[in-house]
Every structure is written in structure tokens, then in C-alpha cells.
Amino acid sequence: MHKPLALVVDDEADILDLIRITLGRMGVAAVTALTVAEAKRQLERHRPDLCLTDLSLPDGSGLDLLHYLNAHYPELPVAMITAHGNMESAVAAMKAGAFDFVAKPVDLAALRNLVESALRLRGRTGALDEQGATDMPLLGDSTVMEQIRVLIAKLARTQAPVFITGESGTGKELAARLIHAQGPRRDGPFVPVNCGAIPHDLVESELFGHKKGSFTGALADKEGLFQAAAGGTLFLDELADLPLPAQVKLLRAIQEKSVRPIGAAREVPVDVRLISASHRDLSQEVERGRFRRDLFYRIDVIELRMPALRERPEDIQPLAVHILQQLAQTAGGIDPAACPTLSEAAIAALVRYPFPGNVRELENILERALALCEGACIEVADLYLPAVERARTPDPGTASTERRETTVDRARWNQTVAARALGMTPLALRQRLARLGIEQ
Template structure:
């Protein structure tokens, strides 16, 4: 492996010496520049594997250099050295294309981790078979999906926090896993957490860990999810569901790159990439006061919007084929296929539950069909909102009372799921039941 070369840009000789010595001990040769002009000139003389630049330079600022590198040398990771606590500069640098940032006074352990992560980009080869399987889950030849895959490839190369938006069932976690798998942290853990599924009183313990005896039931030290994701990626799904108190601590953890377990006296350094997601409009949540604006600003450095299935109907046949292949393999049946009528029926549906709803429809269709061809009659699509229970009676529908009540229950559940875009946690709340109870009813009614 050839020796790595780094460009270090700073007008303070002491910092240049510190970084040069640190890099030398890592086997990295450093070239230094004291200003923008010198840095741009050096970039034309030889290839570099990494650039570290100070924010404030005599003839400009580091963001200008980051933007120049991002445009002229897109494969060169550039990191920003910022003043301590100046998160606005760090966020601005990452929006301009910076790979990551480190604060003054420079923590040498964090600097080494940043450099190692950047160099993994240079050494990274093509994704392995497992990563290709992840990529295969983002199916579609439509323009929106081609753009999503292009964006993921670009996003994967830096460490900036990513916020993935989109309706429930559009594949936000799949996109997060792919960002992780295609980036320099691929060999580290990918730790997903559904923020809405954690009881509020346990959120801080789950995220940051706790010390023995810090609260009733804390019978031993517990590692938090931040620590579990060390040198990897922490995926905060449905981040809008975090209580405000936990949002404050999450903001500090992201800014300081350290966490304090519940009951601990000192913070512990952590090296994780944060990817967040929500089907809710966080701008509206900020306006309502239920989500901190400073936290939203911090996690929304890069936004990735997953398209709804109705925005790419031309992908339905390909998605259906892949899903049916999986169902056939799981059930030990011959190849399952859709009739032309079934495909037309699917093409005319708006899919409020997106790809997840398509999976449920096809699983039900596969269970109902006798052979290997699923016809239009086996494709069950949710209808319009249910009439009120008093609109008809068992006698009027010629149904036994139990079946009649089951139909009312099914329509009410489907309506709640559609109104919440198939977010089961939100639907359960809307229906006044627990998530576990909703899951039981979905299974009982054949909707799960």
C-alpha cells in the first residue's frame, strides 16, 4: 500500500507542527500551507488522500477551500478545524462538502479517528455481497430511484449527519443501511433504534447507557446505543418521537462527540455517524415546539427524501416480481406471478403505505391463490373510509354479528393506518390501543 499524503492548511505554526507529528506517527506524509493561495497551488502539484484546513485563514476561510475541493477534487475528503463550540461553522463546512470536523484545541485521539476514517475511503474496494443485497432492496429504474442511488453514493463518502424524510414504508432504513454499507464505516456496526418504541423514561438510558444504581432497576452498568455503534453508524428512526429532555442530551452528544451515561460523572468519547429519519414534517414539529430547532439544524446537514411509491408507479412490476420471488422462496412454492389484471389493479392504487403496503398485499394474495398465478380477485386493496357503525346493521348485511363487528374493526384499523401513512405506533395511538394490541388485531384479521 502506498504511503498516504495529507494537505494541512493553517496559519498557526504550533498547530501545523502538532498535526504533522501526529500524522507522521500514523505513517502519513504531510504537506503544509499557511493560506488559501498556497493550498490551492499545492493541490495542483500532486494528489492528496486527505485535507485538513483551519476555518480562519489570512486570505479567506476554510469553507472556500472545502467548496473548491468538493468541486475540483470530489474524491478528496476535506475536514475542517473549527473553534471549540462553533457548531454553525462546522455545519456550514459540512454543507459545503466537508468530510468531517475537529474542534480546537485538537483532541489527538479524535484527530486520529477522523484521519483513519478518511483513509478508509481511499482503501475501500467495491461493496461485498451483503452490501449488494442491501443495494438490491432499493429497486427501481424510475428517475426518482436513480437519483436516490446517486445521492446515496455521494452521501456515503462523508461523515455529515443525514436526515432521511419520506412517508412510512418508503425504505428509509434501507437507505440508511446502504449509506453505511457504501461508506468508510462499513466494517463498523450499524445500530438502528426506533425512537418511538422506547418508553420515555428509558430513552436516556437506552441511548447513553447508565451506571449501576443510578435508578431503580439499574442492577449493573449498561452500555448505551451510542457506544454500541462505536466506529459505525447510529440510525435514529422516528427521531421526532424523542422527548424534549432527551433531545437536549442528544444535541450535546452530537456536538461534543461524547456521551454521559445516566449516573456517571464524566463524559465518554464516541465516534459514530448519525443518520436520522422521520415520516413527520420536522419543520412543523419545530413550529409546534415539540422538536428543538437547534437539534433539527444539527441533524439535517444533508437531507435525503425518499419518494412515495405513487411517484414512481413504473417501478411496481419490478418490485412485485422481487417481492414474490422472496415469498415463493420462503413458502417453498413454485415461482409466483401476477396476472395482467392484478398488475393493472396495483397500478391504479395510490399505496398510502408504499412498498411495505405492497408487500402486505402480495403476501395476502399469495396466501389466497391456489396455484402460482395471483389474479385480480386475490389482490385486496383498502377501500374508502368505513361508514359509521350505525350506518348498517348485521341484518342489512346478512352477516353474523361476529363477522359484522370484525368488518367494522378491520375498516377502522385500515382507515387509521391510511391516515397515519401506515405508521403503526401512530395508528395505535389514534385508535386508543397499545401497539402490541394493534399487532395482535392485525394478525387476527389477516392484515399483518
């Protein structure tokens, strides 16, 4: 492999010299440019492996150059050099496709980490290879899953914070693991954290660490999860459960790329890729005052929505077959070829079922069915699917007032919709509501 080459674009000669010397000590050659126009000429003469560009240039902005590079050199990682504290510009750059950013005055350790991560992308197409495979791949041939796989491959090539949304059981952690596995940090640790599972009085200690004697019970120095994820990815699941005091510290850790352990005199640099997730709507949590607006803007640079299983019913059968084979191998050491199969009726029943618990619920249902099935074929009765409410004609003498009020309320007082749900005609429903004294 040829000696790595970086293109550095900045209108300050001192910055160019500093970065060129730092790169040289890393074994990375550098060509420089003072303007956007000169950078484009250098790109024609050379094929750099990385571009570092200042945000403010004499004949344009670093964002202009970023858009040009995205259009003409899409595989080239681009990092922005921003003014200190100008996180808005850094976030805008990452939303536009920047690999990462470094703030002025340039921290040389952070610069080296950035360059090493970017150069690990050389020769990578973003496709998941065998080393990056997981025990539970992101299965499904539906259009939405194809789009998610493409987006994950793109996200893996940046260091931008990613916020994954979706209902419980849709595979948010799996998506985070795939982003990590396909990216330049794949050889580093992947550290998953369920924020809702940490007692509120221990959150800061768990995330950022503490020094011996900093509080009662702190008998020794403790490394935080940010430090444990150094060189890799920190996945903060159920981020909405993070208490407000810890949110303040998390915001600073993202902005400054450093943390201060409880009781420490100074901050410690941290080099992590942050991916977060929640099944709750963070924008609503912001409006309710339970989540900081400024933190929301920092972690929601790129959003990845995982669809509910009921939104992709065509994926249920291949998922079920794969899960059955995995369960058979793990639990009983059964040869996948001899694994019980699903009858057509069982598959049809699974496709009809709404899966409020999504893929996780499908796994539980199939694990139970595999244990209870006595033959070579899993039938509908082996699935023990929970009953799904269906419209039926109620017995006028036994139907409760509460049920009617609830149904009409859920239908937002659309009496045609409510009548259908109750198995009545709209006229009959109106007469019944009038007799019961229920009015809109």
C-alpha cells in the same frame, strides 16, 4: 497501496506540528500549507488522500478551499478544523461537502478516528458493491429513484448528519443502511433505534447508558446505543418522538462527540455517524414547541426525501416481482423460476392502487396473495386490495349531511371540486347546501 498522504492547512505552526506528528504515528505522511494559495500549490505538486483545513486562513477561508477542492478534486475527502463551539461553521462546511470536522483544541483521538474513516474511502467510487448489497435493494428505474441512488452514493462519502423524510413504509431505514454500507464505516455496526418504541423514562439510559446504582433498578453498568454504534452508524428512526429532555442530551452528543451515561462523573467520547428519520414534518414540530430548533438544525444538515410509492407507479411492477421471489424463497423454499407470476390485470390493479402504506403495504399484499393463490398466476382476486373510494352519484334520499359537509370542507369550499367528488353538478350542490342551511 502507497503510504497515505494528507494535506494540512492552518496558519498556526503549533497546530501543523501537532497534526503532523499525530499523523506520522499513524503511518500517514503530511504536507502543510499556511494559506489557501499555498495549499493550491501543494495540491499541484502532490496527490493527497485527505485534506485537513482550518476554517480561518490569512488569504481566505477554509470554505473557499473546500469549494475549490469540490470543483477540481471531487474524490478528495476534506475535513474542517473549527474553533471550539463553532458548530454553525461546522454545519455550514458539511452542507458545502466537507467529510467531517474536528474542533480546536484538537482532540487527538477524534482526529485519529476521522483520518482512519477518510482513508478507508481511498479507491472507493461510492458505488455499491457485492459486500454492501442488502436483501432488499433500492429497486426502481424511475427518475426519482435514480436520483436517490446517486445522492446516497454521495452521502456515503461524508460523515455529515443525514435526515431522511418520507411517509411510513417508503424505505427510510433501507436508505440509511445503504448509506452505511457504501461508506467508510461499513465494517462497523449499524444500530437502528425506533425512538417511539422506547418508554420516555428509559430513553436517556437506552441512548447514553448508565452506571450501576444511578437509579432504582440499575443493577449493573449498561452501555448505551451510542457506545454500541462506535465506529459505525446510529440510525434514530421516528426522531420526532424523542422527549425534550433527551433532545438536549442528543444535541450535546452531536456537538461534543461525547456522551455522559446516567450517573457518570465524566463524558465518554463516541465515534458514530448519525442518521435520523421521521415521517412527521420536523419543521412543524419545531413551530409547535415539540422539537428543539437548535437540534433540528444539527440533524438536518442534509435531507434525503424518500418518495411515496404512488409517486413512482412505474416502479411497482419490478418491485412486486422482486418481492414475490424473495417471499417465495424465504417462506416456502420455492425456486424463483417456479414462483407464481402476476397476471396483467393484477399488475394493472396494483399500479392503480394508491398504496397509503407504500412499499411495506405492497409486501404485505403480496405475502397474503402468495399464501392464498392456488395456481401459477396471481389474479386480482388473490390480491384482496382494499376498496378505493370512487366518485359516484349518491342517492339523494340516503346521502348524509355529514358526508357533504366533509367533502366540501376537504375541497376547501371549491364547490366545483366538491360536486365532482359527490357525483353532482355544481348547481345541484349549491341548491342542496342551501336547503340544508350549510353556508361557507
